[in-house]
Amino acid sequence: MSIQTMALVGTGVMGMGIAQIAAQAGVNVLLFDARDGAAHTGKEKLKQTLDKLQAKGKLTEDDVKATLERLVVLDKLEQIKDADLVVEAIIENLEIKQTLFKQIEAVISPEAILVSNTSSLSVTALATACQHQGRVAGFHFFNPVPLMKIVEVIAGLVTDEHVIEELLDFAKRIGHLGVRTKDTPGFIVNHTGRAYSTEGLKILGEGVTTVSEIDRILRDGAGFRMGPLELFDLTALDVSHPVMESIYNQFYQEPRYRPHPLTRQMLTAGRVGRKVGHGFYQYVDGKKIDEAPLQSVPNITIFDKVWVATDLEQDADILKQYLNAQGIELDSAEDPANDSLCIVATYGEDATTTALRLGLNPEHVVAIDMITDFNRHRTLMPSLATSRHYKDQAHAIFAKDGTGVSVIAESVGFVAQRTLAMVINLACDIAQQQIATASDIDQAVKLGLGYPFGPLSWGDHLGAERILLILERMSAITLDPRYRPSPWLQRRAHLNLSLLHTA
Structure with missing residues (x-):
């Protein structure tokens, strides 16, 4: 079967984005919306978008005209009867979607494919509303559709294989990468994204540092496009919090997906994010208007000697080169002198645990996170007992070259380590469960969430052994099962294989 005509039911922002890329690719698109006048409004707004693209030289006049001619507004749902593919893009509510699927199936041909743009609902559950369940699949795009070149192709428990193959081909035809995924809560992208969002909230809830510092560390230091809390404000908590609760409950309270009470409180208070003027x-x-500036650097010009201890030799080289370049005298003895500042580059631990493990005086210890880009942003973590003298010394030393520094309270795994480890570990677990192939997970998350790497490639870049060390130590200290390492990660780290490696 070759898809020549697509019907789009639901002409909101997502729906019209799907309609746009299909029509631009030469597909005839039927537009229907149960809301009076909504389909006409959707087409008119799309015309304005296309006109702007023409004015910028990205489309010709003929391109715009041809695209608009392929968009046909319908008055009644029954008029979709000749569609080869029907895409549902309405409110994220299982019962409402099931009712619509029954209505659609009553008018389309037995061979037509019926898909949902759902981001979190079970495709298998949606299909139960239909007599021909094998033709039902998920076809999940991301906003804005024309720019986010990825679509998840979701097979329900009884979806026919030819339907998935047809959708993968259709995705390619309309200029998107289709990635196949099983019908599990959150599929690939929203599933993996739980690690970033929930860990950011947990760090905030533990009082490790402020909203601004969490976002700054993960954005400027780790390389995420946005911090997790500013991302919540963008997506809005009335959208994201119910998804967090839904995925958590669909996985039977799996600790990896545990939401935080704070976002429920904020949702109750109506502080859902940017669209209402107040969120985080x-x-x-x-x-x-209220992101806090960088923390003030202590005014210090005379420095004590610095003794360095690291878990990884490569970190010692970076730190010693930096300290030498800044004119800081090193304490090179096996054990630190009684008046030396002790800088420890540790993974997965808090500063107290590292000080005790190394037999150091906690009053002199400041830990530094070396998982982030050292030349872009640095995170320091004193122990609970570290004296103000040594805290200020460390802050001033690592800000000497003008690089931003965040000083946080004690936390297992700092901010970036624990967040990156959770993102990578969850992607490993998705691969272990065979929800999708390792390469599809990597591509889907990179394109769908805008990460600088796919999560498995990111793990390779940082080192699987380092990620495993972080998780093992956090698990041992906290006894929280959310940090347990995935078998996929453990085996590949122990065998020195890529996280993308498959048997």
């Missing part, structure tokens, strides 16, 4: 930050005309 405040906004005026959509612009953030």
Whole structure:
């Protein structure tokens, strides 16, 4: 079967984005929306978008005309009867979607494919509303559809294989990468994204540091496009919190996906994010107005000797080169002198645990996170007992070259380590469960969430052994099962294989 005509039911932002890329690719698109006038409004807004693209030279006049001619607004649902593919893009509510699927199946041909753009609902459950369940699949796009070149192709428990193959081919035809995934909560992208969002909330809830510092460390240091808390403000908690709760409950309270009470409180209070002017930050005309500046650097010009201990030799080289370049005298003895500042580059631990493990005086110890880009941003973590003298010394030393420094309270795994480890570990677990192939997980998350690497490639870049060390230590200290390492990660780290390696 070759898809020549697509019907789009639900002409909101997502629906019209799907309609746009299909029509631009030469597909005839039937537009229907149960809301009076909504389909006409959707087409008119799309015309304005296409006109702007033409004005910028990205489309020709003929391109715009041809695309608009392929978009046909319908008055009644029954008029979709000749569609080869029907895409549902309405409200994320299982019962409402099931009712619509029954209505659609009553008018389309037995051979037509019926898909949902659902981001979190079970495709298998949606299909139960239909007599021909084998033709039902998920076809999940990301907003904005024309720019996010990825679509998850979700097979329900009884979806026919030819339907998945047809959708993968269709995705390619309309300029998107289709990635096959099993019908599990959150599929690939939203499933993996739980690690980033929930760990950011857990760090905030533990009082490790402020909203601004969490976002700054993960954005400027780790390389994420946005911090998790500013991302919540963008997506809005009235959308993201119910998804967190849904995925957590669908996985029968799996600790990896545990939401935080704070976002439920914020949702109750109506502080859902940028669109209402207040979330984790405040906004005026959509612009953030209260992100805190970098922490003030102590005014220190005379420094004590610095003794360095690291878990990885490569970190010792980086730190000693930096300290030498800044004119800081090193304490090179096997054990630190009584008046030396002790800088420890540790993984997975808090500063107290590292000090005790190495037999150091906790009053002199400041830990540094070396998992982030050392030349972009640095995170320091004193122990609970570290004196102000040594805290200020460390802060001043690592800010000497003008690089931003965040000083946080004690935490297992700092901020970036634990967040990156959770993202990578969850992707490993998704691969272990065979929800999708390792390469599809990597591509889907990179394109769907805008990460600088796919999560498995990121693990390879940082080193699987280092990620495993972080998780093992956090698990041992906290006894929290959310940090247990995936078997996929453990085996590949022990065998020195890529996290993308498959048998």
